[in-house]
Amino acid sequence: MxxxxxxxxxxxxxxxLLAPQVIITLIFFIxxxxxxxxxxxxxxGDAFGIRxxxxxxxxxxxxxxxxxxxxxxxxVTFVFSVGTTLLSMSVALLFAVMVNRMIRSRDSYTTFLVxxxxxxxxxxxxxxxxIFNPSIGIMPYMLDMVGYDWNHRRDGNxxxxxxxxxxxxxxxxxxxxxxxxxxxSIPHSLIEAAAIDGxxxxxxxxxxxxxxxxxxxxFLLVINIVYAMFDTFGVxxxxxxxxxxxxxxxxxxxxxxxxFVNLNFGSSAAQSVVLMGIVIVLTVIQFRYIERRVNY
Amino acid sequence: MATIxxxxxxxxxxxxxxxxxxxNLDIADGEMIVxxxxxxxxxxxxxxxxxxxxxxxxxxxxxxxxxxxxxxPAERDIAMVFQNYALYPHMTVFNNLAYGLKNRGxxxxxxxxxxxxxxxxxxxxxxxxxxxxxxxxxxRQRVAMGRALVREPxxxxxxxxxxxxxxxxxxxxxxxxxxxxRRLGTTSLYVTHDQLEAMTMADRLVVxxxxxxxxxxxxxxxxxxxxxxxxxxFIGSPAMNxxxxxxxxxxxxxxxxxxxxxxxxxxxxxxxxxxTAPPGEGDLVLSGQLLLLEPAGAExxxxxxxxxxxxxxxxxxxxxPAAEEGQDLTFSVRRAALHPFDLESGQRVA
Numbered sequence: 001m002x003x004x005x006x007x008x009x010x011x012x013x014x015x016x017l018l019a020p021q022v023i024i025t026l027i028f029f030i031x032x033x034x035x036x037x038x039x040x041x042x043x044x045g046d047a048f049g050i051r052x053x054x055x056x057x058x059x060x061x062x063x064x065x066x067x068x069x070x071x072x073x074x075x076v077t078f079v080f081s082v083g084t085t086l087l088s089m090s091v092a093l094l095f096a097v098m099v100n101r102m103i104r105s106r107d108s109y110t111t112f113l114v115x116x117x118x119x120x121x122x123x124x125x126x127x128x129x130x131i132f133n134p135s136i137g138i139m140p141y142m143l144d145m146v147g148y149d150w151n152h153r154r155d156g157n158x159x160x161x162x163x164x165x166x167x168x169x170x171x172x173x174x175x176x177x178x179x180x181x182x183x184x185s186i187p188h189s190l191i192e193a194a195a196i197d198g199x200x201x202x203x204x205x206x207x208x209x210x211x212x213x214x215x216x217x218x219f220l221l222v223i224n225i226v227y228a229m230f231d232t233f234g235v236x237x238x239x240x241x242x243x244x245x246x247x248x249x250x251x252x253x254x255x256x257x258x259x260f261v262n263l264n265f266g267s268s269a270a271q272s273v274v275l276m277g278i279v280i281v282l283t284v285i286q287f288r289y290i291e292r293r294v295n296y
Numbered sequence: 297m298a299t300i301x302x303x304x305x306x307x308x309x310x311x312x313x314x315x316x317x318x319x320n321l322d323i324a325d326g327e328m329i330v331x332x333x334x335x336x337x338x339x340x341x342x343x344x345x346x347x348x349x350x351x352x353x354x355x356x357x358x359x360x361x362x363x364x365x366x367x368x369p370a371e372r373d374i375a376m377v378f379q380n381y382a383l384y385p386h387m388t389v390f391n392n393l394a395y396g397l398k399n400r401g402x403x404x405x406x407x408x409x410x411x412x413x414x415x416x417x418x419x420x421x422x423x424x425x426x427x428x429x430x431x432x433x434x435x436r437q438r439v440a441m442g443r444a445l446v447r448e449p450x451x452x453x454x455x456x457x458x459x460x461x462x463x464x465x466x467x468x469x470x471x472x473x474x475x476x477x478r479r480l481g482t483t484s485l486y487v488t489h490d491q492l493e494a495m496t497m498a499d500r501l502v503v504x505x506x507x508x509x510x511x512x513x514x515x516x517x518x519x520x521x522x523x524x525x526x527x528x529x530f531i532g533s534p535a536m537n538x539x540x541x542x543x544x545x546x547x548x549x550x551x552x553x554x555x556x557x558x559x560x561x562x563x564x565x566x567x568x569x570x571x572t573a574p575p576g577e578g579d580l581v582l583s584g585q586l587l588l589l590e591p592a593g594a595e596x597x598x599x600x601x602x603x604x605x606x607x608x609x610x611x612x613x614x615x616x617p618a619a620e621e622g623q624d625l626t627f628s629v630r631r632a633a634l635h636p637f638d639l640e641s642g643q644r645v646a
Contacts, residue, residue, distance in 0.1 A: 197370070203399065
């Protein structure tokens with residue numbers, strides 16, 4: 001591979017150019033990570049310094065995995081991220097296949113379908129909060145007409161469905177773009193050859209198109225799980241705040257609740273260390289896969 | 297095994313582009329028909345209409361006794377070899393060959409037998425477990441052929457199958473495809489823009505221009521008796537020289553052109569019809585200046601300039617003449633070698 005080498009005249013210039021990125025990384029990523037690691041093995045003292053922080057080894061972690069609320073949060077997170085990923089990816093794939101079939105209107109549909117991605121998660125949350133609001137929302141009103149009593153403030157399942165829809169909505173745009181690009185990179189003659197080979201439309205999709213999309217599908221799978229687990233704080237905060245009765249209290253939201261609302265910093269730090277571990281595992285899977293990214 | 301009958305086939309794309317106009321063609325059982333023409337002449341469109349990949353705007357298409365206008369590609373009992381081979385990249389060679397049979401519900405043992413038979417015929421038996429990306433261009437081409445073979449279809453359709461190969465391999469595959477087609481006796485429709493490929497492979501050649509058939513015939517028919525100036529210019533390399541009749545009349549004795557009809561205002565002379573031998577009875581005699589001599593081994597091309605005609609005339613000799621550039625040379629042309637055309641209509645007049 002050809003690389004372009006840049007030569008700087010002074011010694012300080014390259015460092016100065018790198019500095020902003022390095023400083024941001026240090027202040028907002030590395031330092032807090034070490035803080036969390038440190039705090040996770042301490043028991044927080046009081047605010048007046050009467051009782052100092054005490055070193056408690058892994059007590060915070062032990063307490064965590066014995067806590068039914070935390071185990072519930074793990075389960076909720078699992079359901080939530082699987083639901084969000086499946087919903088956003090399947091709908092995105094459906095849209096991509098449909099848009100890919102269009103000829104003249106393809107560009108305008110693409111533009112419209114990408115718009116939701118530009119909306120901040122918290123705003124999206126508020127939007128869905130209005131749509132699903134049991135008193136004034138349009139969805140409960142329509143569901144009531146078919147005999148379903150929607151109330152996500154009371155019913156944990158309703159709440160889960162709402163946050164999954166609200167979180168997936170935005171991610172559909174992102175997935176859609178990747179799927180569309182993937183579909184467009186499949187040579188048309190392959191589909192034609194399969195048609196001559198007697199494969200029905202449905203069969204062509206599952207035996208030719210879908211396998212050829214698999215590298216993209218896997219990439220999006222990891223990206224979407226990471227999104228669902230870590231980037232959906234805003235959606236949860238703007239809609240259910242983890243309720244009702246912990247039904248939507250995903251791990252990231254619980255870190256915030258336990259740390260900044262309930263001021264249990266030791267537990268909160270231990271939880272973020274667990275999350276860090278999950279991210280590392282997902283990243284390793286991702287990179288290992290990307291190294292041999294072509295599966296055919 | 298089947299005949300293919302095209303009756304007044306037309307294709308108009310949405311947006312009004314007329315790609316194919318009124319094509320009538322009867323392809324006999326087992327015949328190899330080559331569609332040839334410049335890019336954009338509609339040859340690929342016509343092939344794709346036969347395959348069912350393009351809808352037919354007007355006219356009737358029959359494969360065997362069936363009208364197939366409205367049938368899906370899979371129902372037409374044809375197999376197609378694509379220019380880029382269109383192999384399924386995620387499947388092994390075996391599965392590439394077997395895909396069409398599996399979709400048609402063949403028994404496992406039958407699939408296995410047919411695939412191995414085709415693989416053996418094409419000498420790709422040792423690659424059956426490989427993926428297409430592990431094969432060379434020539435091997436991929438064979439797999440693409442194999443995929444068509446295993447189905448034992450009524451007709452093969454080839455869409456410029458050799459244009460992605462290098463020159464040497466192309467000649468080799470050309471011969472192999474031709475031999476295979478003869479052996480199997482499967483009706484074939486072959487599209488190419490390479491006139492040498494077209495000449496050597498075809499039982500009959502169809503020259504298309506602007507979506508219209510210019511001429512149909514055996515390669516030698518088209519070569520020795522082109523019906524239009526387009527065919528005259530397209531078939532044969534170097535191309536036929538087109539000389540205005542007025543220019544010739546001023547150059548040679550009147551009786552030497554007397555046999556041509558009055559409408560013949562454009563005379564075609566193939567480069568190889570110029571001869572350095574002494575003129576016989578009634579031959580035309582032309583002299584001009586040698587501008588450029590191109591020796592090409594077995595033959596040589598002489599670019600001549602005749603006084604009174606402002607274009608180069610190409611002469612092909614089967615030897616390299618002992619002549620200097622700038623020298624004057626005299627050639628004789630037999631009367632029978634003249635191809636008279638009407639300039640306005642582009643049609644042959646005698």
